[in-house]
Amino acid sequence: MKVSTTWILPCALLLAACQLVTSQDEPGALWIPVRITQVAELERQNGTAGGSSAEGIGAWFQNPSSQVSAHYVVDQQGVVAQCVRERDTAWANGRIEAGADPWWTTNPNAVTISIEHVKSATDNSNELTAAQRQASWRLIRNIIARNPGIKAAWADSTGGITGHYSISPISRERCPGPFPWAEMFEAIGGSGDAPCVGTVTADALRVRAQPNTQAAIVATYYNGDSVTISERVTGESVSGNTGWFRVAQGYVSAYYITLRDPKPEWCFK
Incomplete structure (x- = not known):
């Protein structure tokens, strides 16, 4: 190690x-x-x-x-x-x-x-x-x-x-x-590109194959789970929030994710 x-x-x-x-x-x-x-x-x-x-x-x-x-x-x-x-x-x-x-x-x-x-x-x-x-x-x-x-x-x-x-x-x-x-x-001559990481706030958050609630469910996250986000896209509105995050298995609604600091600008805009 x-x-x-x-x-x-x-x-x-x-x-x-x-x-x-x-x-x-x-x-x-x-x-x-x-x-x-x-x-x-x-x-x-x-x-x-x-x-x-x-x-x-x-x-x-x-x-x-x-x-x-x-x-x-x-x-x-x-x-x-x-x-x-x-x-x-x-x-x-x-x-x-x-x-x-x-x-x-x-x-x-x-x-x-x-x-x-x-x-x-x-x-x-x-x-x-x-x-x-x-x-x-x-x-x-x-x-x-x-x-x-x-x-x-x-x-x-x-x-x-x-x-x-x-x-x-x-x-x-x-x-x-x-x-x-x-x-x-x-x-220190390093890379300061912060990752985009969030915490799930829903009791059970379905991961979808596409950024909408009708797409196939490919995985489930649970309250308190940490997720690493690779992209923010626009999809179906969930409680007025049209943001969706691309995660390892698919897409989750941004409405159910609390972003953690520090975070890159693309992650929340």
Whole structure:
């Protein structure tokens, strides 16, 4: 998994088979080690929803009562702290929730590299500072250079970069909060073309062979299912909405889909 599929995302103290590592991956980062288990893989961006410094968040991760950790912390002054080696598992992601992106089929902690961005607001409403952005983009470039399995693009089933909301859209819908995704992708030389993803709101949504309710039913989605959309077309009006989305098996009415941010303009216009 480490080689083939990797994500970057922005440690519970697991005493069984754990070790205390002694050096960091990122040159110049503060080394604030926590006890860990094993292997990481994608990249996820987080906001801390409180806190003031990388050192303070790192110290909290070292506290056994925190039951949490991340690979990196980037504070508003641009200070970077590393708490878990990239090859090892940090504990920042929680469980996969209803409506999560469909490629999350295993424990996200085991396949991600997590970056926490210090935000003093408990709702993660702070924008990243200039120093924070510069430090974070440099860190992400370095992580990708060290981990060829991570692609510099929006996450999908083959890896990439996303936010905590991708895993936990209910409890972490505001994580990382305001985040300059386009600027980040430009800075790391990647592809910032966001996928169009939605969540089914109907109890049972029929997938049709054509964009109308008389066409053959080819599949069924259920409330909370996540769907990846490849095209928006005009079809039969459903409760005043003439939009239909092309999905893997056919077409679904846009009336029963809530689009998730960030989303490309073509997806909703």
